[in-house]
Amino acid sequence: MKEEIVKVDCLKHVYPDKTEVSVCGLSFVVHRGEKVVLIGPNGSGKTTLLHHIIGLLKATEGEIKVFGLNPCKNFKKVVRRIGVVFQNVDEQLIGPTVWDDIAFSPMNYGLSKKEVKKRVEKIIKELKIEYLKNKIPRYLSGGEKKKVAIAGALVIEPELLVLDEALSELDPESKRIMIRKFNELNKKNKITIVLATNEIDMVKKFADTVYVLEAGEIKYRGSPKEFFKKKIKYEICRH
Protein backbone atom coordinates (compact mmCIF):
# COMPACT_ATOMS: atom_id res chain seq x y z
CA MET A 1 0.00 0.00 0.00
CA LYS A 2 1.29 3.43 -0.96
CA GLU A 3 2.22 5.94 1.73
CA GLU A 4 -0.42 8.54 2.53
CA ILE A 5 1.05 11.98 1.96
CA VAL A 6 -2.07 14.03 2.64
CA LYS A 7 -5.13 12.97 4.60
CA VAL A 8 -8.01 15.31 5.35
CA ASP A 9 -11.04 14.25 7.35
CA CYS A 10 -14.14 16.43 7.45
CA LEU A 11 -12.40 19.74 7.75
CA LYS A 12 -14.14 22.86 8.99
CA HIS A 13 -12.73 26.33 8.99
CA VAL A 14 -14.34 29.50 10.29
CA TYR A 15 -12.87 32.75 8.98
CA PRO A 16 -12.78 35.82 11.27
CA ASP A 17 -15.85 37.25 9.51
CA LYS A 18 -17.73 34.06 10.53
CA THR A 19 -17.69 32.66 6.98
CA GLU A 20 -17.67 28.91 7.37
CA VAL A 21 -15.93 26.66 4.92
CA SER A 22 -16.17 22.94 5.45
CA VAL A 23 -14.70 20.23 3.32
CA CYS A 24 -16.62 17.13 4.17
CA GLY A 25 -18.23 14.23 2.41
CA LEU A 26 -15.69 11.75 1.09
CA SER A 27 -12.28 11.90 2.75
CA PHE A 28 -9.45 13.55 0.86
CA VAL A 29 -6.44 11.25 0.62
CA VAL A 30 -3.36 11.70 -1.55
CA HIS A 31 -0.79 8.92 -1.87
CA ARG A 32 2.88 9.28 -2.69
CA GLY A 33 3.44 9.81 -6.39
CA GLU A 34 -0.22 10.55 -7.10
CA LYS A 35 -1.41 13.42 -9.28
CA VAL A 36 -4.61 14.79 -7.88
CA VAL A 37 -6.82 17.36 -9.57
CA LEU A 38 -9.18 19.17 -7.25
CA ILE A 39 -11.92 20.67 -9.32
CA GLY A 40 -14.71 22.93 -8.21
CA PRO A 41 -16.40 26.25 -8.86
CA ASN A 42 -15.37 29.52 -7.23
CA GLY A 43 -15.96 29.52 -3.49
CA SER A 44 -16.21 25.74 -3.24
CA GLY A 45 -13.39 25.58 -0.69
CA LYS A 46 -10.43 24.57 -2.89
CA THR A 47 -8.08 27.30 -1.71
CA THR A 48 -9.13 26.82 1.92
CA LEU A 49 -8.32 23.13 1.65
CA LEU A 50 -4.94 23.84 0.06
CA HIS A 51 -4.09 26.42 2.74
CA HIS A 52 -4.78 23.79 5.38
CA ILE A 53 -2.52 21.32 3.60
CA ILE A 54 0.30 23.88 3.55
CA GLY A 55 -0.29 24.64 7.22
CA LEU A 56 -1.34 28.26 6.83
CA LEU A 57 -4.75 27.71 8.41
CA LYS A 58 -5.72 25.95 11.58
CA ALA A 59 -8.78 23.76 11.30
CA THR A 60 -11.66 24.57 13.63
CA GLU A 61 -12.84 20.97 13.32
CA GLY A 62 -11.60 17.86 11.59
CA GLU A 63 -8.20 16.37 11.12
CA ILE A 64 -5.45 17.02 8.62
CA LYS A 65 -2.19 15.13 8.22
CA VAL A 66 0.61 15.88 5.79
CA PHE A 67 3.56 13.48 5.83
CA GLY A 68 1.87 12.06 8.95
CA LEU A 69 2.09 15.38 10.79
CA ASN A 70 -0.28 18.20 11.56
CA PRO A 71 1.00 20.85 9.12
CA CYS A 72 -0.15 23.76 11.25
CA LYS A 73 1.67 22.54 14.38
CA ASN A 74 4.72 21.28 12.46
CA PHE A 75 4.87 24.05 9.91
CA LYS A 76 8.67 24.25 9.57
CA LYS A 77 9.10 20.49 9.22
CA VAL A 78 6.32 20.12 6.70
CA VAL A 79 6.76 23.22 4.56
CA ARG A 80 10.37 22.39 3.73
CA ARG A 81 9.04 19.41 1.78
CA ILE A 82 6.30 21.29 -0.10
CA GLY A 83 6.49 23.47 -3.21
CA VAL A 84 3.63 25.94 -3.47
CA VAL A 85 2.23 28.11 -6.24
CA PHE A 86 -0.52 30.46 -5.17
CA GLN A 87 -3.40 31.87 -7.17
CA ASN A 88 -2.07 35.41 -6.84
CA VAL A 89 1.57 35.05 -7.81
CA ASP A 90 2.29 38.77 -7.54
CA GLU A 91 2.67 38.42 -3.81
CA GLN A 92 4.74 35.28 -4.17
CA LEU A 93 7.54 36.79 -6.21
CA ILE A 94 10.13 38.27 -3.89
CA GLY A 95 13.48 38.61 -5.63
CA PRO A 96 14.58 41.71 -7.53
CA THR A 97 15.16 39.63 -10.67
CA VAL A 98 13.69 36.34 -11.86
CA TRP A 99 17.00 34.59 -11.15
CA ASP A 100 17.16 35.96 -7.61
CA ASP A 101 13.54 35.04 -7.01
CA ILE A 102 14.06 31.41 -8.00
CA ALA A 103 17.17 31.33 -5.82
CA PHE A 104 15.29 32.76 -2.81
CA SER A 105 14.10 29.51 -1.18
CA PRO A 106 17.28 27.44 -1.68
CA MET A 107 19.35 30.33 -0.30
CA ASN A 108 17.11 30.55 2.75
CA TYR A 109 17.25 26.80 3.26
CA GLY A 110 21.01 27.15 3.58
CA LEU A 111 22.16 25.47 0.38
CA SER A 112 25.65 26.37 -0.82
CA LYS A 113 25.95 29.06 -3.50
CA LYS A 114 27.30 26.46 -5.91
CA GLU A 115 24.30 24.20 -5.36
CA VAL A 116 21.85 27.11 -5.59
CA LYS A 117 23.37 28.19 -8.89
CA LYS A 118 23.26 24.65 -10.26
CA ARG A 119 19.62 24.15 -9.30
CA VAL A 120 18.44 27.55 -10.53
CA GLU A 121 20.17 27.22 -13.90
CA LYS A 122 18.75 23.70 -14.28
CA ILE A 123 15.15 24.64 -13.58
CA ILE A 124 15.37 27.76 -15.76
CA LYS A 125 16.57 25.60 -18.64
CA GLU A 126 14.00 22.88 -18.06
CA LEU A 127 11.07 25.29 -17.97
CA LYS A 128 12.48 27.16 -20.97
CA ILE A 129 12.50 30.53 -19.23
CA GLU A 130 16.12 31.50 -19.95
CA TYR A 131 14.87 34.66 -21.65
CA LEU A 132 13.31 35.80 -18.37
CA LYS A 133 16.17 35.20 -15.99
CA ASN A 134 17.49 38.77 -15.77
CA LYS A 135 14.09 40.43 -15.92
CA ILE A 136 12.34 42.24 -13.09
CA PRO A 137 9.31 40.18 -11.94
CA ARG A 138 7.19 43.31 -11.70
CA TYR A 139 7.35 43.84 -15.48
CA LEU A 140 6.40 40.29 -16.47
CA SER A 141 3.03 39.26 -17.85
CA GLY A 142 0.64 37.19 -15.71
CA GLY A 143 1.65 33.96 -17.45
CA GLU A 144 5.36 34.68 -17.15
CA LYS A 145 4.94 35.39 -13.44
CA LYS A 146 3.24 32.01 -13.05
CA LYS A 147 6.18 30.29 -14.77
CA VAL A 148 8.63 32.00 -12.41
CA ALA A 149 6.54 31.02 -9.39
CA ILE A 150 6.45 27.40 -10.61
CA ALA A 151 10.24 27.47 -11.05
CA GLY A 152 10.57 28.88 -7.51
CA ALA A 153 8.46 26.01 -6.18
CA LEU A 154 10.27 23.28 -8.13
CA VAL A 155 13.78 24.47 -7.35
CA ILE A 156 13.59 23.19 -3.76
CA GLU A 157 12.92 19.70 -5.17
CA PRO A 158 9.73 19.20 -3.15
CA GLU A 159 8.09 15.90 -2.32
CA LEU A 160 4.65 17.47 -2.57
CA LEU A 161 3.65 20.16 -5.02
CA VAL A 162 0.59 22.22 -4.19
CA LEU A 163 -0.69 24.26 -7.12
CA ASP A 164 -3.59 26.66 -6.77
CA GLU A 165 -4.80 27.56 -10.26
CA ALA A 166 -1.14 27.43 -11.24
CA LEU A 167 -1.66 26.91 -14.94
CA SER A 168 -4.62 29.20 -15.42
CA GLU A 169 -2.89 32.15 -17.09
CA LEU A 170 -0.52 30.21 -19.30
CA ASP A 171 -0.73 30.05 -23.07
CA PRO A 172 -1.34 26.54 -24.54
CA GLU A 173 2.34 25.96 -25.38
CA SER A 174 3.56 26.99 -21.91
CA LYS A 175 0.83 24.90 -20.32
CA ARG A 176 2.00 21.91 -22.35
CA ILE A 177 5.62 22.44 -21.21
CA MET A 178 4.57 22.73 -17.56
CA ILE A 179 2.34 19.64 -17.68
CA ARG A 180 5.14 17.68 -19.33
CA LYS A 181 7.54 18.85 -16.62
CA PHE A 182 5.13 17.93 -13.82
CA ASN A 183 4.54 14.50 -15.35
CA GLU A 184 8.28 13.97 -15.74
CA LEU A 185 8.98 14.96 -12.12
CA ASN A 186 6.13 12.78 -10.97
CA LYS A 187 7.47 9.78 -12.87
CA LYS A 188 11.16 10.30 -12.13
CA ASN A 189 11.15 11.66 -8.58
CA LYS A 190 7.76 10.38 -7.43
CA ILE A 191 6.62 13.91 -6.64
CA THR A 192 3.06 14.05 -5.39
CA ILE A 193 1.00 16.81 -6.98
CA VAL A 194 -2.24 18.45 -5.87
CA LEU A 195 -3.65 20.86 -8.43
CA ALA A 196 -6.72 22.97 -7.72
CA THR A 197 -8.43 24.26 -10.83
CA ASN A 198 -11.75 25.00 -12.44
CA GLU A 199 -10.59 23.91 -15.90
CA ILE A 200 -12.03 20.55 -16.80
CA ASP A 201 -9.31 19.99 -19.43
CA MET A 202 -6.80 19.48 -16.66
CA VAL A 203 -8.60 16.33 -15.51
CA LYS A 204 -8.04 14.71 -18.88
CA LYS A 205 -4.49 15.94 -19.34
CA PHE A 206 -3.09 15.49 -15.90
CA ALA A 207 -5.03 13.65 -13.20
CA ASP A 208 -4.59 10.21 -11.71
CA THR A 209 -7.39 10.98 -9.30
CA VAL A 210 -10.11 13.63 -9.47
CA TYR A 211 -11.90 15.22 -6.56
CA VAL A 212 -14.95 17.34 -7.22
CA LEU A 213 -15.59 19.91 -4.55
CA GLU A 214 -18.88 21.74 -4.48
CA ALA A 215 -20.15 24.04 -1.74
CA GLY A 216 -17.67 22.61 0.74
CA GLU A 217 -18.48 19.02 0.04
CA ILE A 218 -16.39 16.43 -1.77
CA LYS A 219 -18.99 15.17 -4.19
CA TYR A 220 -16.85 12.82 -6.20
CA ARG A 221 -13.57 10.93 -5.96
CA GLY A 222 -12.32 8.67 -8.68
CA SER A 223 -10.33 8.23 -11.85
CA PRO A 224 -10.62 10.65 -14.79
CA LYS A 225 -11.94 7.80 -16.92
CA GLU A 226 -14.79 7.17 -14.52
CA PHE A 227 -15.30 10.92 -14.14
CA PHE A 228 -15.98 11.34 -17.85
CA LYS A 229 -17.82 8.02 -18.17
CA LYS A 230 -20.24 8.87 -15.40
CA LYS A 231 -20.60 12.38 -16.80
CA ILE A 232 -20.26 13.89 -13.37
CA LYS A 233 -22.39 16.99 -13.21
CA TYR A 234 -20.13 19.90 -13.08
CA GLU A 235 -21.60 22.60 -15.19
CA ILE A 236 -19.56 25.54 -14.05
CA CYS A 237 -16.27 24.24 -15.34
CA ARG A 238 -17.60 23.29 -18.76
CA HIS A 239 -16.59 26.27 -20.92
Added chain:
Amino acid sequence: MSSIYLIDYYSNSIDSIIHRSSIISKLIFLVLVLSSILLTKSLINLLFIVSTIFILIIVAKLPFLKILKWSLFLVFFASLFAVSQIGYGLLPIQTTLKAMSASLLMLLIICTTPYPEIFSIFNRISTTLASIMFLSYRFFFLLLDEIEMKLKAIKIRGGYSGSLIKRMKNIGMLIGSLFILSIEKSERIYNILRIRGFKGKVYCFREHEFAPRDLLLIGIGLIILLGMFV
Protein backbone atom coordinates in the same frame (compact mmCIF):
# COMPACT_ATOMS: atom_id res chain seq x y z
CA MET B 1 2.74 52.01 -13.63
CA SER B 2 4.57 53.87 -10.90
CA SER B 3 8.04 54.90 -12.04
CA ILE B 4 9.44 53.98 -8.63
CA TYR B 5 9.67 50.38 -9.89
CA LEU B 6 12.37 51.59 -12.22
CA ILE B 7 14.77 51.62 -9.26
CA ASP B 8 14.71 47.81 -9.34
CA TYR B 9 15.21 47.86 -13.08
CA TYR B 10 18.16 50.27 -12.97
CA SER B 11 19.89 48.44 -10.15
CA ASN B 12 19.56 45.01 -11.72
CA SER B 13 19.52 45.43 -15.45
CA ILE B 14 22.25 47.97 -16.11
CA ASP B 15 25.90 47.02 -16.07
CA SER B 16 28.51 49.65 -15.24
CA ILE B 17 31.65 49.99 -13.15
CA ILE B 18 29.53 51.55 -10.39
CA HIS B 19 27.05 48.65 -10.51
CA ARG B 20 29.93 46.19 -10.25
CA SER B 21 31.48 47.94 -7.25
CA SER B 22 31.10 46.20 -3.92
CA ILE B 23 28.51 47.37 -1.42
CA ILE B 24 31.32 48.12 1.07
CA SER B 25 32.98 50.61 -1.26
CA LYS B 26 29.61 52.18 -2.01
CA LEU B 27 28.87 52.60 1.68
CA ILE B 28 32.32 54.11 2.34
CA PHE B 29 31.75 56.47 -0.59
CA LEU B 30 28.31 57.36 0.79
CA VAL B 31 29.66 58.16 4.25
CA LEU B 32 32.58 60.22 2.85
CA VAL B 33 30.42 62.28 0.51
CA LEU B 34 27.57 62.72 3.00
CA SER B 35 30.06 63.96 5.61
CA SER B 36 31.46 66.39 3.05
CA ILE B 37 27.95 67.67 2.24
CA LEU B 38 27.23 68.20 5.93
CA LEU B 39 30.58 69.78 6.75
CA THR B 40 31.03 72.14 3.85
CA LYS B 41 30.07 75.78 3.99
CA SER B 42 31.51 76.63 0.61
CA LEU B 43 29.26 76.99 -2.42
CA ILE B 44 32.13 76.01 -4.71
CA ASN B 45 32.65 72.77 -2.81
CA LEU B 46 28.96 71.97 -3.06
CA LEU B 47 28.96 72.66 -6.79
CA PHE B 48 31.99 70.36 -7.10
CA ILE B 49 30.15 67.58 -5.21
CA VAL B 50 27.00 67.95 -7.32
CA SER B 51 28.95 67.90 -10.58
CA THR B 52 30.96 64.84 -9.44
CA ILE B 53 27.72 62.99 -8.66
CA PHE B 54 26.34 64.05 -12.05
CA ILE B 55 29.39 62.54 -13.74
CA LEU B 56 29.02 59.33 -11.73
CA ILE B 57 25.35 59.09 -12.73
CA ILE B 58 26.42 59.28 -16.37
CA VAL B 59 29.22 56.73 -15.78
CA ALA B 60 26.62 54.44 -14.16
CA LYS B 61 24.57 54.70 -17.38
CA LEU B 62 21.53 55.88 -15.42
CA PRO B 63 18.98 58.12 -17.17
CA PHE B 64 20.23 61.52 -16.12
CA LEU B 65 16.99 63.49 -16.47
CA LYS B 66 14.92 60.89 -14.65
CA ILE B 67 17.32 60.83 -11.70
CA LEU B 68 17.42 64.62 -11.65
CA LYS B 69 13.63 64.73 -11.65
CA TRP B 70 13.43 62.32 -8.70
CA SER B 71 15.98 64.35 -6.75
CA LEU B 72 13.81 67.45 -7.18
CA PHE B 73 11.17 66.01 -4.81
CA LEU B 74 13.56 66.56 -1.92
CA VAL B 75 14.80 69.84 -3.36
CA PHE B 76 11.22 71.11 -3.35
CA PHE B 77 10.87 70.60 0.41
CA ALA B 78 14.36 71.97 1.07
CA SER B 79 13.56 75.07 -0.95
CA LEU B 80 10.53 75.73 1.28
CA PHE B 81 12.95 75.84 4.19
CA ALA B 82 15.43 77.85 2.13
CA VAL B 83 12.82 80.58 1.61
CA SER B 84 12.99 81.28 5.35
CA GLN B 85 16.75 81.84 4.98
CA ILE B 86 16.45 84.63 2.43
CA GLY B 87 18.48 87.56 3.64
CA TYR B 88 21.33 85.36 4.92
CA GLY B 89 23.49 85.69 1.82
CA LEU B 90 24.17 82.45 -0.04
CA LEU B 91 22.64 80.24 2.66
CA PRO B 92 19.35 79.47 0.82
CA ILE B 93 21.29 78.33 -2.26
CA GLN B 94 23.59 76.24 -0.07
CA THR B 95 20.63 74.58 1.68
CA THR B 96 19.01 73.74 -1.64
CA LEU B 97 22.28 72.42 -3.10
CA LYS B 98 22.94 70.32 0.02
CA ALA B 99 19.52 68.69 -0.30
CA MET B 100 20.02 68.14 -4.00
CA SER B 101 23.47 66.58 -3.64
CA ALA B 102 22.32 64.31 -0.80
CA SER B 103 19.29 63.07 -2.72
CA LEU B 104 21.34 62.57 -5.92
CA LEU B 105 23.89 60.63 -3.91
CA MET B 106 21.26 58.34 -2.39
CA LEU B 107 19.65 57.80 -5.79
CA LEU B 108 23.04 56.94 -7.27
CA ILE B 109 23.57 54.28 -4.61
CA ILE B 110 20.10 52.70 -4.68
CA CYS B 111 19.89 52.75 -8.48
CA THR B 112 23.17 50.89 -8.80
CA THR B 113 22.72 48.34 -6.00
CA PRO B 114 20.11 45.53 -5.93
CA TYR B 115 18.14 45.75 -2.71
CA PRO B 116 19.12 42.34 -1.26
CA GLU B 117 22.72 43.55 -1.44
CA ILE B 118 21.86 46.71 0.51
CA PHE B 119 19.79 44.88 3.13
CA SER B 120 22.16 41.95 3.52
CA ILE B 121 24.87 44.36 4.71
CA PHE B 122 22.60 45.24 7.64
CA ASN B 123 22.68 41.56 8.66
CA ARG B 124 26.12 42.33 10.07
CA ILE B 125 24.57 44.88 12.43
CA SER B 126 21.27 43.14 13.19
CA THR B 127 19.32 40.47 11.31
CA THR B 128 16.11 41.92 12.78
CA LEU B 129 16.91 45.35 11.36
CA ALA B 130 17.72 43.80 7.97
CA SER B 131 14.45 41.83 8.04
CA ILE B 132 12.40 44.91 8.96
CA MET B 133 13.94 46.84 6.10
CA PHE B 134 13.45 43.97 3.66
CA LEU B 135 9.82 43.39 4.64
CA SER B 136 9.01 47.12 4.56
CA TYR B 137 10.56 47.47 1.12
CA ARG B 138 8.69 44.44 -0.18
CA PHE B 139 5.41 45.58 1.37
CA PHE B 140 5.75 49.17 0.16
CA PHE B 141 5.85 48.10 -3.48
CA LEU B 142 2.89 45.74 -3.14
CA LEU B 143 0.88 48.42 -1.39
CA LEU B 144 1.71 50.88 -4.16
CA ASP B 145 0.30 48.36 -6.64
CA GLU B 146 -2.85 48.07 -4.62
CA ILE B 147 -3.30 51.86 -4.33
CA GLU B 148 -2.78 52.22 -8.06
CA MET B 149 -5.36 49.52 -8.81
CA LYS B 150 -7.92 50.94 -6.38
CA LEU B 151 -7.52 54.45 -7.81
CA LYS B 152 -8.07 53.06 -11.29
CA ALA B 153 -11.15 51.17 -10.08
CA ILE B 154 -12.59 54.34 -8.51
CA LYS B 155 -11.95 56.25 -11.73
CA ILE B 156 -13.50 53.58 -13.97
CA ARG B 157 -16.55 53.26 -11.74
CA GLY B 158 -17.21 56.98 -11.83
CA GLY B 159 -15.78 57.77 -8.42
CA TYR B 160 -14.20 61.01 -9.61
CA SER B 161 -17.41 62.44 -10.99
CA GLY B 162 -19.92 64.41 -8.96
CA SER B 163 -19.35 67.07 -6.34
CA LEU B 164 -16.13 67.63 -4.43
CA ILE B 165 -17.69 66.22 -1.25
CA LYS B 166 -18.77 63.09 -3.11
CA ARG B 167 -15.25 62.65 -4.52
CA MET B 168 -13.71 63.17 -1.10
CA LYS B 169 -16.12 60.59 0.33
CA ASN B 170 -14.94 58.07 -2.28
CA ILE B 171 -11.28 58.78 -1.54
CA GLY B 172 -12.04 58.38 2.17
CA MET B 173 -13.60 55.01 1.44
CA LEU B 174 -10.47 54.05 -0.48
CA ILE B 175 -8.21 55.02 2.43
CA GLY B 176 -10.38 53.00 4.81
CA SER B 177 -10.33 49.90 2.63
CA LEU B 178 -6.59 50.27 2.10
CA PHE B 179 -6.04 50.25 5.84
CA ILE B 180 -7.86 46.93 6.26
CA LEU B 181 -6.30 45.55 3.11
CA SER B 182 -2.79 46.44 4.23
CA ILE B 183 -3.24 44.43 7.43
CA GLU B 184 -4.50 41.41 5.49
CA LYS B 185 -1.78 41.78 2.89
CA SER B 186 0.99 42.00 5.46
CA GLU B 187 -0.25 38.76 6.98
CA ARG B 188 -0.35 37.06 3.57
CA ILE B 189 3.11 38.26 2.62
CA TYR B 190 4.50 37.07 5.92
CA ASN B 191 2.97 33.62 5.29
CA ILE B 192 4.36 33.51 1.77
CA LEU B 193 7.82 34.39 3.05
CA ARG B 194 7.58 31.59 5.63
CA ILE B 195 6.54 29.14 2.93
CA ARG B 196 9.44 30.22 0.76
CA GLY B 197 11.86 29.52 3.58
CA PHE B 198 12.48 33.01 4.96
CA LYS B 199 13.83 32.70 8.49
CA GLY B 200 14.57 36.32 9.27
CA LYS B 201 17.86 36.71 7.45
CA VAL B 202 18.31 38.52 4.14
CA TYR B 203 20.53 36.63 1.74
CA CYS B 204 22.18 38.00 -1.34
CA PHE B 205 23.43 35.64 -4.00
CA ARG B 206 25.20 38.04 -6.29
CA GLU B 207 27.24 40.03 -3.83
CA HIS B 208 30.16 41.78 -5.53
CA GLU B 209 33.48 41.00 -3.92
CA PHE B 210 35.84 43.82 -3.03
CA ALA B 211 38.10 44.37 -6.06
CA PRO B 212 40.63 46.97 -7.28
CA ARG B 213 37.83 48.79 -9.16
CA ASP B 214 36.30 49.64 -5.77
CA LEU B 215 39.20 51.98 -5.13
CA LEU B 216 37.72 54.32 -7.73
CA LEU B 217 34.66 55.16 -5.63
CA ILE B 218 36.59 55.28 -2.37
CA GLY B 219 39.21 57.50 -4.06
CA ILE B 220 36.56 59.91 -5.37
CA GLY B 221 34.96 60.01 -1.91
CA LEU B 222 38.32 60.83 -0.30
CA ILE B 223 39.08 63.57 -2.85
CA ILE B 224 35.68 65.15 -2.14
CA LEU B 225 36.25 65.00 1.62
CA LEU B 226 39.82 66.34 1.41
CA GLY B 227 38.52 69.09 -0.87
CA MET B 228 36.69 70.50 2.15
CA PHE B 229 40.02 71.32 3.81
CA VAL B 230 41.67 72.96 0.82
